[in-house]
Amino acid sequence: MKYKISMKKTKALYIVLILFSAFAGRNVYALDNENWQKEVGAKSFPEASSTWCVNDIVSDTNISNWAEVIQSAIDKCHEEGGGIVYLRPGTYSTGSIFVKENVHLRIDEGVTIKGIPTEEVYPIIDTRIAGVEMKWPAAVINIIGQKNAAITGKGTVDGEGKYFWDKFWNMFPEYDENGLRWALDYDCQRPRLILVSNSENITLRGLRLEEPGFWTVHILYSNNITVDSLVIRNNINGHGPSSDGVDIDSSNRILIENCDIDCNDDNFCLKAGKDADGLRVNRPTEYVVIRNCLARAGHGLVTFGSETSGGIRHIEAYQLKATGTLYGIRLKSAKTRGGTIEDVYIHDIEMDDVFVPIRGTLNWFPKYSYTKLPSGMKTVPEHWKALTGKVKKKKGIPRFRNFRIKKLTATRAGSAVEVTGLKESTIDDFIIEDSSIDCKRPGYIQYVSDWTFKNVTINALSNEAVTEENATNIRWVNH
Numbered sequence: 001m002k003y004k005i006s007m008k009k010t011k012a013l014y015i016v017l018i019l020f021s022a023f024a025g026r027n028v029y030a031l032d033n034e035n036w037q038k039e040v041g042a043k044s045f046p047e048a049s050s051t052w053c054v055n056d057i058v059s060d061t062n063i064s065n066w067a068e069v070i071q072s073a074i075d076k077c078h079e080e081g082g083g084i085v086y087l088r089p090g091t092y093s094t095g096s097i098f099v100k101e102n103v104h105l106r107i108d109e110g111v112t113i114k115g116i117p118t119e120e121v122y123p124i125i126d127t128r129i130a131g132v133e134m135k136w137p138a139a140v141i142n143i144i145g146q147k148n149a150a151i152t153g154k155g156t157v158d159g160e161g162k163y164f165w166d167k168f169w170n171m172f173p174e175y176d177e178n179g180l181r182w183a184l185d186y187d188c189q190r191p192r193l194i195l196v197s198n199s200e201n202i203t204l205r206g207l208r209l210e211e212p213g214f215w216t217v218h219i220l221y222s223n224n225i226t227v228d229s230l231v232i233r234n235n236i237n238g239h240g241p242s243s244d245g246v247d248i249d250s251s252n253r254i255l256i257e258n259c260d261i262d263c264n265d266d267n268f269c270l271k272a273g274k275d276a277d278g279l280r281v282n283r284p285t286e287y288v289v290i291r292n293c294l295a296r297a298g299h300g301l302v303t304f305g306s307e308t309s310g311g312i313r314h315i316e317a318y319q320l321k322a323t324g325t326l327y328g329i330r331l332k333s334a335k336t337r338g339g340t341i342e343d344v345y346i347h348d349i350e351m352d353d354v355f356v357p358i359r360g361t362l363n364w365f366p367k368y369s370y371t372k373l374p375s376g377m378k379t380v381p382e383h384w385k386a387l388t389g390k391v392k393k394k395k396g397i398p399r400f401r402n403f404r405i406k407k408l409t410a411t412r413a414g415s416a417v418e419v420t421g422l423k424e425s426t427i428d429d430f431i432i433e434d435s436s437i438d439c440k441r442p443g444y445i446q447y448v449s450d451w452t453f454k455n456v457t458i459n460a461l462s463n464e465a466v467t468e469e470n471a472t473n474i475r476w477v478n479h
Helices: 007-024 028-032 068-077 164-179 180-185 274-279 382-387
Strands: 052-055 083-086 089-093 103-106 111-115 126-128 130-139 141-144 148-151 155-158 194-197 199-204 209-211 217-219 223-228 229-234 246-249 252-257 260-262 268-271 285-295 300-304 312-323 329-330 341-350 356-361 398-421 427-460 467-477
Touching: 052 068, 068 083, 068 103, 126 356, 130 164, 130 274, 130 382, 141 148, 164 180, 180 382, 194 199, 217 223, 246 252, 246 285, 260 329, 268 312, 274 382, 285 300, 300 312, 329 341, 329 398, 356 427
Parallel strands: 052 083, 083 103, 089 111, 103 148, 111 155, 141 194, 148 199, 155 209, 194 217, 199 223, 209 229, 217 246, 223 252, 229 260, 246 268, 252 285, 260 285, 268 300, 285 312, 300 329, 312 341, 329 356, 341 398, 356 398, 398 427, 427 467
Antiparallel strands: 126 130
């Protein structure tokens, strides 16, 4: 007997499958669309239809701020349909510059663009920083609201960040003493090095990036972005606070490859908004590939969070190396943050001298994560209102589930694994397989469920097993 199913019935069946998958904790689209990885990255690149040399615009090269001159070349190139803008070898001090549609800013070997270490040269823009929409200084180089643009070359962009790092540390004691650690990063406005925001089909390739005032590369609210072969060094004048490597923030179809990062915070980081403001925006980071990259100093080879409000899903990270990084695979969120992090596949990973290869907490850094206004304070800055917005308890609980970690090799680790979920939200459905970790101590898993360790060897000097507390359905399978 043959059955003929109508389109209406087919559609109804698919809706039922989606609803069932939501209750079952699985994602039908991700399972049925296994080739999404082919759709990540920029799908176009600016044509070299015309070439503009910045140096030809001016006769006097004794310029203290090149921003206006560089911007003039970019604007003229854009107005005439696009092309390449470049500089002759030399060092160029500048405030914020803005790359436009169809423009390829080429920073060749021998060219150094230096951010000027003072606030005045970075105009205040509407943006999102550390998960909250607010006014903040523009980056040294910006691509905002554009399509089909690129910044490439073997030259250097130097943020001259130490001025801004010192500003942060000078403010720190007063804020910490008054219970305002949660406000410090937002009040101490420090420019990022490169910002790509509300844009699509953008390529960043080949650059050496040094010492940002804040984050190095921030990909925000953008689609189809390629970040390729960047060398990030935030360690020349000491490691600056919050000097993240590459932050992917409420963006999708992103490709990160062949990068080498030494920084003083998360090396490759996935973010999606913070607390009440992040839940209001509710934009996920999804469909991201990170591959063939190296993390040196830093706080996380691949970090999920702590800004998780919009959700993070459909992530593949592979052929990565970490050496001397604090943590390897890092999960972090808070009880006011919310969001679901799921459908993550991490494989073929090498770590050496990493303190904890697999680290997770859903109650991260309370002094920073949880806000409380000082008693008696009647007037507050506008962004403090966003920071202190109330979140309903159920909406604030984050969820981490459906991770697969395969072929992870770690040597000279401190602990093999340190993962703590919440009583209200266990970290669920993790599969770790075909992996080997040499470490001082095995570590622990707490408030987790449905974890499988398949062909996993933990060689701990302490000769102890991984401690399991409030852990259900944990399986150790070896063949």
